[in-house]
Amino acid sequence: MRRTLFQLLPAFALILGITIPILSGCSGSMSAVQLDPTDPNLIVAESSGDTLTLGGFEDAYVASNGDWASAESDSLAAYQDFLERYVNFRLKVRQARELGLDQDSTIRAEMAEYRNQLARPYFTDQAVLDDIIADLFEKQQEELNVSHLLVRTEEGASPADTLRAYERVMSLRDSIVAGEDFEEMAFLRSEDPSARRNRGNLGYFTGGRMVLDFERAAYGATIGEVVGPVRTRFGYHLIKVNDRRARTPEIRASHILIRVQGETQADSLAARQTAEELQARIQAGEDFATLARQYSDDVASGRNGGDLGFFGVGRMVQPFNDAVFALQNPGEMSDIVESRFGFHLIRLEEIKALPTFEESEPDLKRLANELPRTALRRRQIGEQELQAANYTFDEGLVDLAVRQFDADSLLLQLRRDGFGDRSNDVFATIADSSYTLENLRTHLTRSGVRPGANQLTQIHEEVENYLADQGFNYALSSLEERDPAFRALLEQYVDGVLLFKISEDSVWTPAAQDAEGLRAFHAGREDQYRWPERRRVLSFTSPSDSMLTLVSADLDAGNDAADILARYEDSVLTLRLDTLFIADSTNTPLDTALGLEIGQRSDIVPERSRLAVYYLDDIEAPRVKTFSEARAELVTEYQEVLEGIWTTRLRARYQTTTYPNRLIGAFKSPRMEDISVTPSGATEMSGQ
Numbered sequence: 290m291r292r293t294l295f296q297l298l299p300a301f302a303l304i305l306g307i308t309i310p311i312l313s314g315c316s317g318s319m320s321a322v323q324l325d326p327t328d329p330n331l332i333v334a335e336s337s338g339d340t341l342t343l344g345g346f347e348d349a350y351v352a353s354n355g356d357w358a359s360a361e362s363d364s365l366a367a368y369q370d371f372l373e374r375y376v377n378f379r380l381k382v383r384q385a386r387e388l389g390l391d392q393d394s395t396i397r398a399e400m401a402e403y404r405n406q407l408a409r410p411y412f413t414d415q416a417v418l419d420d421i422i423a424d425l426f427e428k429q430q431e432e433l434n435v436s437h438l439l440v441r442t443e444e445g446a447s448p449a450d451t452l453r454a455y456e457r458v459m460s461l462r463d464s465i466v467a468g469e470d471f472e473e474m475a476f477l478r479s480e481d482p483s484a485r486r487n488r489g490n491l492g493y494f495t496g497g498r499m500v501l502d503f504e505r506a507a508y509g510a511t512i513g514e515v516v517g518p519v520r521t522r523f524g525y526h527l528i529k530v531n532d533r534r535a536r537t538p539e540i541r542a543s544h545i546l547i548r549v550q551g552e553t554q555a556d557s558l559a560a561r562q563t564a565e566e567l568q569a570r571i572q573a574g575e576d577f578a579t580l581a582r583q584y585s586d587d588v589a590s591g592r593n594g595g596d597l598g599f600f601g602v603g604r605m606v607q608p609f610n611d612a613v614f615a616l617q618n619p620g621e622m623s624d625i626v627e628s629r630f631g632f633h634l635i636r637l638e639e640i641k642a643l644p645t646f647e648e649s650e651p652d653l654k655r656l657a658n659e660l661p662r663t664a665l666r667r668r669q670i671g672e673q674e675l676q677a678a679n680y681t682f683d684e685g686l687v688d689l690a691v692r693q694f695d696a697d698s699l700l701l702q703l704r705r706d707g708f709g710d711r712s713n714d715v716f717a718t719i720a721d722s723s724y725t726l727e728n729l730r731t732h733l734t735r736s737g738v739r740p741g742a743n744q745l746t747q748i749h750e751e752v753e754n755y756l757a758d759q760g761f762n763y764a765l766s767s768l769e770e771r772d773p774a775f776r777a778l779l780e781q782y783v784d785g786v787l788l789f790k791i792s793e794d795s796v797w798t799p800a801a802q803d804a805e806g807l808r809a810f811h812a813g814r815e816d817q818y819r820w821p822e823r824r825r826v827l828s829f830t831s832p833s834d835s836m837l838t839l840v841s842a843d844l845d846a847g848n849d850a851a852d853i854l855a856r857y858e859d860s861v862l863t864l865r866l867d868t869l870f871i872a873d874s875t876n877t878p879l880d881t882a883l884g885l886e887i888g889q890r891s892d893i894v895p896e897r898s899r900l901a902v903y904y905l906d907d908i909e910a911p912r913v914k915t916f917s918e919a920r921a922e923l924v925t926e927y928q929e930v931l932e933g934i935w936t937t938r939l940r941a942r943y944q945t946t947t948y949p950n951r952l953i954g955a956f957k958s959p960r961m962e963d964i965s966v967t968p969s970g971a972t973e974m975s976g977q
Contacts, residue, residue, distance in 0.1 A: 326954025333952060334376050336945040341376065347955060349375055352781075361956045369949035376947055378788065380939040385787035396786055403782055408765045411775055416764070417666045422653045426646050428496025428508055429653075432602060434532040435507050436471060436489040439481040441524035445746070458518045458525040465515055471529045480524070489529075492610075493602050495536065497653075501662040503528065537602045541639040542613050543595035545580060546587040548631040564625045564632040571622065577636050586631065599641055609633055671757030674764045680719045682756065684749075687716050690726055691748050699744040704734050717756055719763050729755060795935050800928040810927050811916055818919035822911050823870040826882045827904040829853075830896060836862040837893045837902050844890045844904055870909070879903065 324331060329344030350371055351360050390396060438461060442454035461478055465471050475481075475489025496504060503526060506519045510530045518525040545567055549560045567584060571577050578594025585591035602614060612626040616637035623635040657663050690711050694702040708714070712727040732755045738747060769776045800807075811818075827850050829840045836857065843853045854866045874880050878901060881891040885905035893900050916923075939945070 324951070326951065327958040328954070329958060331951055331954070332948065333372060334945070334947040336376070336380065336940075336943045341379075343951065343955060346372060346375070346952070350955075357956070363956075365952060365955075368952040368955045372947055372949055372952060376945060377936045377939070378784075380936070380943055380945065381791055382784045382787050383943070384939060385791040388791070390787055390790050391783065393790075396790065399786060400779075400783060404779055407778065407782075408768050408775070411778070412765055412768055412772075413667070415772070416670050417663060418654060418657050421657045421660070421663055421666065422650060425496040425653050425657060426649055428504070429649075430536050430643075431508075432493040432495050432534050432536055433507050433530055434493050434534075435491050436475060436529045436531060437481070437491060437503075438471070438475040438479040438484070438489055438527040439524055440518075441480045444522050445743075454525055455518065458527060462515070462518065462527055465527065471515060471527075490531070492607065493532075493534075493537075495602075497656050497660060498603070501660075501665075536643060537614060538643050539599045539601045539641045540613065540616075540637060541599045541641070542597050542616075543577060543581060543636045543638055544587065544590065544597060544609075545577070545585045545595055545634040546591075546631050547584070547633075548586040561625065561627075561632050564634060568622075568625060568634055571634070577622070577634075595636070596638065599639075606630070609635065613637065667761060668754065668757045670764065671760035674760035675719065675756060678720045678760070678763055680717060680756070680760070682717045683715075684752075686714060687726070687729070687748070687752055690714070690716075691745065696745060698740075699748065700733065700738065700740045703730060703748075716752075717759075719756075719759055722759075722763070724756075724759065796928050796931045800924050800931055803927070807920070807923050807927055808916065810930070811919065811923055815913055815919075818914040818922055820909070820912050820914055820918075821872045823872045823909045824882060824885075824905055825907045825909055826869045826871060826879065827906050828865075828867045828869050828879070829902045829904070830865045830867070830899045831863055832899050833862040834893060834900060836860070836864055837900055840864065841890060841893065841902055844902070850904070850906070868906075
């Protein structure tokens, strides 16, 4: 069978999946020379002067099998099998390079495209996201209950306005330090509107729920400590940590909601009375889910028996949150809880175990990508790369170029008219790359920045963003030189593509197209390719039940299948006829035909998006397949023969010897517990 490129990548993960007989695993003796079987420099294969060491073998094996710990538990036979397959793989790639396949323009273009697709997410993960995700996970193991007092000031506020806000928040801090109650001060003085309701208390939260500077200050404080002022984009905060506790697991709960149908006290009493009646019925043994479907005013959850799914602390309104997380055991029900939505009866259904880092990582990555701190970190890296590259920036040129436009319509005019004669003027350089004013205009056009009160300031901020992004791109362009692991990934991909190409040229295409060779391979082996006893089933399918009712009647009357199909070919209701052969269960509705006698039909049965009637036309006796019928199997087996001939020839050509008995010390060395593999560099048997 022809294999696709995606079945070959990553290359090492597929070495064990390629069916190749072990043809030349010459075993070297260890008795003549005393060798240390755990020495990572022990040679386990050699080819035309190149060698594969035990350490290189172990690295490649781990790359293919997951991790060092699982590799340790595998058998010597598994190591030996992998050694032969791995050596065959490297020899094929070596021949591909010698034939110049790595210089083929199509392959090089594919390499470049893959490289560009891989580099940005790889570098972003390594340089930006990994630390943020680790920090989020650590913080999410603990929940903080925090109160704050806010004095607002805009990010772009004037120095005078900023100073006034700072002096005010410091005055409030002095009062609190002198003994004033923090919550009372927040209620009276905070410019966060919610303080009138919650007296500054933000409830419990974990990492990723607050802006970064606020989060850092809160997690760095002790219980009862007042910290700040802390500056965020909202203004200046005073922060008080009320409590710290271990992370509360997510829970699954159900509820029945009874809304207050009106605004009077009588309406509220009526709703509560209904909730009390339902509570009594549940306590008397009636089913919670059934009552939720019948009575809950939360229609979405009500149709699911009140089930709200899994959620964490702080996701529900405060009274509901407090009540549901006070429940201890699945099946336990709360008392009646009143919220702004009405009256709730809540039942705890399930407590989820806290996730491991590996389980949390996908969600943490999604969260991190949404947080402003990630964009900030990416910009910081871009700025660091600019400094390392000794970039140049002509700020005066940019300032002069933009001042030709009206200040109140600067962005509109620039996007519409461009920089005119100055378009090709270079305003920045990074290493060997130059950036013109036209490049800047393109960025401003695509960025979608909305005109603000000070458009000149906006332009300068966007210039800084643009250059930082180019600094980030500069790091991407040299990623292979600075990151051996990334270089190894690319080399691994190249090896996989080369393996695909040379296998296609040497085995798959010849096997499929060599008609004479296939017939010779088939000759004398015909009896190996047989059909078992099979049922020939006529399958009538239609989306219409009425159409198949007519077909069933025609079949019962003994009408021929072709005549039935012809009778309804002009009908507005479509009818399809297929001939199917089945020997055993298919785990589909077609299995209905297994119980039929010749000349019998099935009832109308569902088949995917259509309906079907099956008619058993005949039972075919076992027989030998024709050459045409056996061709797919022949091609697959012929490929294996050609593969074996090819690998035997390669091993002879490159004078290859393997020493499978030397693998008795594989993964016995304490040199590493957990390694970072670079498989393409693990062996010198690359032919380069």
